[in-house]
Amino acid sequence: EVRLVESGGALVQPGGSLRLSCAASGFTFSDQYMDWVRQAPGKGLEWVARSRKKAKSYSTEYAASVRGRFTISRDESKNLLYLQMNSLKTEDTAVYYCAREMGSWGQGTLVTVSS
């Protein structure tokens, strides 16, 4: 059974940093594309970042709104997906989901950026 569990969400001040984690199980982690998607309160879904599979060198893509501030990465040995978020802005406040091949989703973790 595919299982994705996000963690690391917190209240952080503008300009601060945070690292989210997504623990993956039930599939071959290195063979799958992995994404981060977020949803601001009362808003729609917004894709954030992608990590392609190992055969594609774990290459990455980012939404324009986070490029240069966020970094997606993996720890293959631990089946963990990360999202390092720097220079956080109030508009980054959202529930952050990790997704496998844009198919299976985790339950999300809340990030609140506020002073």
Add this chain to the structure above:
Amino acid sequence: QSVLTQPPSVSAAPGQKVTISCSGSSSNIGVNYASWYQQLPGAAPKLLIYDNNKRPSVIPDRFSGSKSGTSATLAITGLQTGDEADYYCGTWDSNLSVWIFGGGTKLTVL
């Protein structure tokens, strides 16, 4: 403003059929597969349709998808009150190298 255009809301009576459209362009739906997601209140999104018209095994056949040119459509038949949710289309945009979502459609079962 989303790259994929969906109606903000649709409604129909229980037992009826409803369709939700998703309009894109030649760089996204026109050349890539479309997916559809259901998000019940307070829950994470759930995949309903992938590769334009394929259903995960757990999704009932009341849900179906289709694609024509640069548009995709989700159809739901035999509407139930439990189908009340937000529905999103999504696909990869080959020009922008990003995944894009529609703005979402709120389904009300009257």
